[in-house]
Amino acid sequence: MSVSRTERLLNLLIALLNTRYGLRRSELREKVYHDTSGNDVAFGRMFERDKNDLRQFGFDVETLTDLGWSEDDPATTRYRIGKESNRLPDVQLEPEEWTVLLLASQLWERAALGTAAQSALRKLKASGQLADVELPAGLQPRIKPAGQAFDDVVAAMHSRHPVTFSYLAGSTGKDEVRTVEPWGLGSRFGQWYLVGHDRARQAARHFRLSRFTSAVAILDKEHYSPPADFNIRQELDRLPELPLRAAVVDVREGRLLALRRRALAAAETPADAAAQGRPDAGFERIALHFRDPEILAEELASYGPDARAVAPEELVVAVRRRLRAAADFSASPTPDYSFSPARSRPSRSRTSEDQLKRMLQLVPFLVHNQGLHIQEVADHFGVSRDELEDDLRILICSGLPEGYPDDLLDIQWENDHVFITQDLDLNRPVRFTVDEACALLTGLETLNGLPGIAEGGALESLTLKLLAAAGEEGLRAASLAGPEMGPADAAIHDTVRQAIGSRSRLHLTYLSPQRDKVSERDVDPLRLYSLDNTWYFEAYCHLVDGLRNFRLDRVQDVYPNGQHAADGLTASGAVPAKLFTPNDDDTTVTVQLTRQGRGLADDYYAERTAELPDGGLVAEIRFGNTAWLPMFVAQHGGAVRIIAPEDLATSARVWLEASLARYGG
Structure with a gap:
């Protein structure tokens, strides 16, 4: 959607919102489109596309006809949009509710739902002033989505498209291609699960996202209808936890204190542990409990040559598979790539659709927040000042078709403070999208078990208000469930x-x-x-x-x-808080990430990224301690490799070879 099309859609929206009787197609063609080509067929296709685009933004374009005439007659058919079409109802919040809302909007660590949560928060701020609130002292809970697969499944689920992916079946240990109609996505037992209809098996199935062995492909030309009463939380409540089992592991003497802390007492060691042969010289044999071999395999792979899984066999196979995948990826040719000049964290590319959505939030925000500094407005919407001024220039040229100067949006930013005096009925934000409703409502439900949050009733009252405001989109939040947030200790x-x-x-x-x-x-x-x-x-x-x-x-x-505590100390200021604090003597490491592993660029705060044709990334990441990077590569089992510095890449390859040697090469 080009800039000219963005302007045209905005002008079409204003025209249809500000007519009671409706406008005929010929009037719109002349006054909004300024089309004098005489090609009725081409204009008709363009107009139908624009109507569909407005419907995607949630505006219901009404079709009116003169008495006794058919909609097929363009001379007697008129179009308009009702004043209340897709407007977000007024939501009045108390200070305690604003506190909970801010926590919920910050929950999503990254990904599409993080963007959606911030967009929903801006809409609520646009309909009224944000109360002066203080978040609980030092408290910032967050949800960490399961990589790119999470984003892809959510996008498919909300647009009702099936997905296909390769999956490591727990029952057979083999990779299988699955085609699934996604009904819901939720977190249980520390893992994210997709629940949906498996077309090959003609039945509902659970799929753990960490067992996906390929990228998710969305079948965007196909659609499905999920069960009307589906609730992901109820479905996952019926999911039994895997049984507790014992693993046998050989550990290098004097190493891996964290693993040794979990070692079982002699009385709990499996009776057949001695039958596995004696450990190599310099190693000790321990036993420990586990439920999921893939989770333990990820940990053991990260220990490389300092640990060797002995039993059960499926654990041994899982560790070897991860090490083999990491070694193969590390030995593959380096792709051609080019970093963009600007050093910035990876972000989703901005589109004209994003710009129009932003402008529909910008006008009501300015109406309720007159006189803000232009940089403050830009920061609020997460854009640069130049991008914001581009938005404002489009807005001030938009208005009623062939109207007088008073019929245009009137926005001024003299002396760097922004004022709006003419809003043309764009003074209220549009309703929540499905993503926005799910992001906030799922976040509120996730906060329910957090100490100090659920008391006082603000969480419950806020949830009821947002459910009422979200309408049908809010009901779709039953398809998404966050993790339990209560701390283990x-x-x-x-x-x-x-x-x-x-x-x-x-x-x-x-x-x-x-x-x-x-x-x-x-x-x-x-x-x-x-x-x-x-x-x-x-x-x-x-x-x-x-x-x-x-x-x-x-x-x-x-x-x-x-x-x-010492006076004057403050947190690093980042929201969300960063796991890693950068220092001047950090080493900049260039890594290659597959499409499955590209979320690591966000997790580790990549400073520059370069897109690859296969959907992967090359990223520059700063590390304070590089000695553990081979562990990092092995842990992710073929999703990440080191490209530079060359000595670190070589060290990782040698370390992976030594790790595989512990399993027979």
Whole structure:
């Protein structure tokens, strides 16, 4: 959709909104389209496309006819859009509800639903002033979607298109191509599951996204209808947790403290462990519980030559497969790529559809927020000042067909402050899209188990208000379910949260798996945040004199040491909080990511990216500690490889070869 088409659609929308009687096609052709070509067929096709585009934005284009005449007669057929067509109802929120809403809108770590949540929040802000609220001290829960497959499945599910993908079947251990009508997507047991109709088996099935072995292909020329009463949470509640089993693993002496902490006592070791032969010299044999061999295989693969899965056989096969895939990808030819000049995090390319959606939010936002600085408005919409001024220039040239100057949108930004005095009935935002409704309502339901959030009734009242405002789109939120957000160790979570609120210093005993050591340190905690139910806290660490992030499940002991936190310390400021704090002496590493693994560019805050023809990426990422990069490559089993620096790429390949040698090469 070109800029001229963006202007045309905006003018067509204004014309149809501001007519009570309706406008004939000939009037629209002359006054809005300025078409004098005389080609009725070409104009008719263009007009039908534009009507469909407006319907996709949610505006119902009404067709009116004179009494006794047919719609087939263009001379007697008129078109208009009702004043209330697709308008978001007024939603009045209390300060406590704004607090919960801000938390819910920040939940999605990235991906399409993160963009949708921010868009929905802007619509609510556009209909009224945001109350002055304070978020709970240092608390930033987040949902981490399962890579690119998550985005693709959500897009297909909301547009009602089937999907196809390769899947590692748990029953056979083989790759199988599946074609599925996606009904719902939800998180259980720390994993994301797709529930839908498997066309080959003619039955409903569950699919774990971490078992997808190919990119998701959307069959956008086919459609389906999901069950009317489908609810993903109810469906996943019936999903049984995998049984607890015991694995046998050989571990290098004196290494892998995190794994050894979970070792079973001798009485719990499988009776047939001794039958697996003796461990190699320098290794010890341990047993540990697991439920899913793929999850444990991911961890064991990351330990490389320091660990070898011994039993059961399916675990051995899963680790070997990951190491083989990582080694093959690392040995493949380097693709041609070119970084764009601007250094920026990867983002979805902006389209003219995005621009029109933004402008439909921009007008009501300016109506309710007169006189804001132009840069503040640009920041609010996540665009540059130049992009915002492009929007404003299109808007001030838009208005009623062949109208007087008073019939145009009147927007001024003299002295860098933006005012609007003529809005032409665009003063209310359009209704939530399905993505926007799902992002907010799923986020609110996910917050339900978070300490300190559900009390007081604000969460429940806000949910009811948004359900009423979302209408039919809100009902579609039953197809999406977030993870449980409650921390595994509530006592440690509470200790850190209280210390943040009281500005107290903590003494910490902490296990670092990457460095394979336990350390003691004094820290000043600044904020708590999560990825699903894995919780972290950011703190100023006095041992290293800098900001660091700590996982709560790796904290062995924590207590206030009786001192106050240092004055003037603040969190890094990023929302959402970053797992990794950049430093001047970090190493810039160039990695190649497959389409399945491209989400790692966001996870690790890539500074530059280059698109590849197969849907993958080349990304530049800064790492403070490069010694663990071979673990990183092995863990993701063929989704990532190191391209540069060459010495790091070579080290990773050698490390992977040594790891495979532990399994017979």
